[in-house]
Amino acid sequence: MPDTGPLTGSLTGPVEVVGAGLLGTSIGLACRRAGVEVLLTDTSSENVRTASGLGAGRPREAGDVPTLVVVAVPPDHLGRVIADALEATEGTAAVVTDVGSVKSGPLAAVAGHPGAPRYVGSHPMAGSERSGPLAGSAALFDGRPWAITPHAASDPDAVEVVERLVRLCGAVPVWLTPEEHDRAVARTSHVPHLLASLVAGRLADGPENHLALSGQGVRDVTRVAAGDPGLYGQIVSANADAVVALLAEVRTELDRVIEAVGGGDGDGLRRVLERGVAGTRVIPAKHGGPPRAMGSVWVSVPDHPGELARLLADAVASEVNIEDIRIDHDPGRPVGLVELVVEESRADHLLVSLESRGWSAHR
């Protein structure tokens, strides 16, 4: 379904949030910010107390009737809690959604349920390295993609209610079927994470003096592998079919690489590398725009407070939009390196402009 622009109507509460952890509390805070009533439930009464103390809603009481139930519990419990929510709201028009990372499993748990048309899965592409209600924030979803995954029997009105929630939270809706969603996250999230873990695992095995040569590349590749193994294990296990299918492709390609490198087949190796280059070019620009060619300008920045801010001010004065920044500084040295990532067509201009302002820079 195409994005037809923001809906005009707003979300009518009360919204019940089941599971007052990071995501649930953040959704509660975003709803309250918009003036929507929020009812909180959690198997931990302390989580409910903390989340309501933060202003994410009030504890649900007997007699409360939600118009939307948002299930935000750990992956292993999703199916059961969604089914429970459909039972509990039977005879009402309440919509039930969840914010789990995998969508086929929860759907299977409600298939055949008379309330299934009121269920529409969803998945915000947002998180934090921290968990629990204290990490919650109304700003968590600002500008993030948020998948909405209607199934064949989903009521169109229910889909619209979930879209209102997504927009209220400041996120960007992306519509996919549950099966497509799961194949998509296997490709864009689960398999990249598992391979990053394999790369990082080799570092754990390596002699310490080898690691001194670690550069930005290996830091980038392994960054996601630092995530919580318990939670991530649940997520990957819940998407086993799509993940295994893709890992089998990776294995075939890996065999091809081993054969090419071991056998001195430079052309075969080059084909794999070229396919990789093509892959980096199809990742959409952040938030779905067409991919743009990016270039970097490296600047040596004295390690004094305020120098980085001065550099940014000079970059702004150069009228170049900074797309990304990486800082590489050594506490033992008086100078740090700052990489400014900008549109390729603007990189030379930025370089000249910064040099004219007295910065030592290169591309």
Place this chain on the structure above:
Amino acid sequence: MPDTGPLTGSLTGPVEVVGAGLLGTSIGLACRRAGVEVLLTDTSSENVRTASGLGAGRPREAGDVPTLVVVAVPPDHLGRVIADALEATEGTAAVVTDVGSVKSGPLAAVAGHPGAPRYVGSHPMAGSERSGPLAGSAALFDGRPWAITPHAASDPDAVEVVERLVRLCGAVPVWLTPEEHDRAVARTSHVPHLLASLVAGRLADGPENHLALSGQGVRDVTRVAAGDPGLYGQIVSANADAVVALLAEVRTELDRVIEAVGGGDGDGLRRVLERGVAGTRVIPAKHGGPPRAMGSVWVSVPDHPGELARLLADAVASEVNIEDIRIDHDPGRPVGLVELVVEESRADHLLVSLESRGWSAHR
């Protein structure tokens, strides 16, 4: 060998740079900045003209006698050009080094040569997405690790000359044997790059609508895979033994992951993920300090010129050292997200401080 601190003496020229591309020209510029005479040679006379025009040295003439020859040619030509340099300087005390990404192959090419003691390999961990002399910069090596790889027969005086070059270029010396170096870069660079290419290759195969869910994770994992396939293919091929040995380990682990995910073995999957977490923790802090726990603060930043600089100024005023910055902004939205990475112990302080200055932020 431990780093015993900067040498007191400086490098005595003339330094001959063979290959006036990105690295050669940058070394020439750094030497000239320090007042050291530089002689340039290249199979392309245009490269020599361009590099000398930039101030990286002067064309080598008959009768010039270098004290140090720096070979900076493409990987496939290293061994031959290093041997040629030893021939050309026979009977002198000239030291020969190279800046290639792999060290065992070039060494094999000079083993048994009477001049072999005058050869000491090296490898600066620096580069650019661009190539050629025009991309050269005296600042290219500032603060970067630069491996020095003496072999069993290397003359200690020759090792010292190479160390002087490394320090003159502003880089941080890291001593390794050639074999250790090659195993180290297989682990920290070549295998991470190849696996990033495999992940990116799967994206190239994927339907476009799946890619809308791409987040920062897959961007990080695949970033290095955008590098030049021709050059990278040569580098990996030159390090085939170490790369294949490590890829075989990856393959064994990959089989284990496929079996664990496909067979519902949550504990087996978790062990792989935990090993990955351990790996991310042994990567040294930038420039070799002990790893430190990092935390992130996300800030919503209005998309107006100067707002980013104002945020940086406020972060500096909070007296928190910003280790890294990531920007996630959507041209179609009025607000961008900026991730500030700081020491974990300082993240809460930064959050409170920024909020008190009116920023919408979360962890």
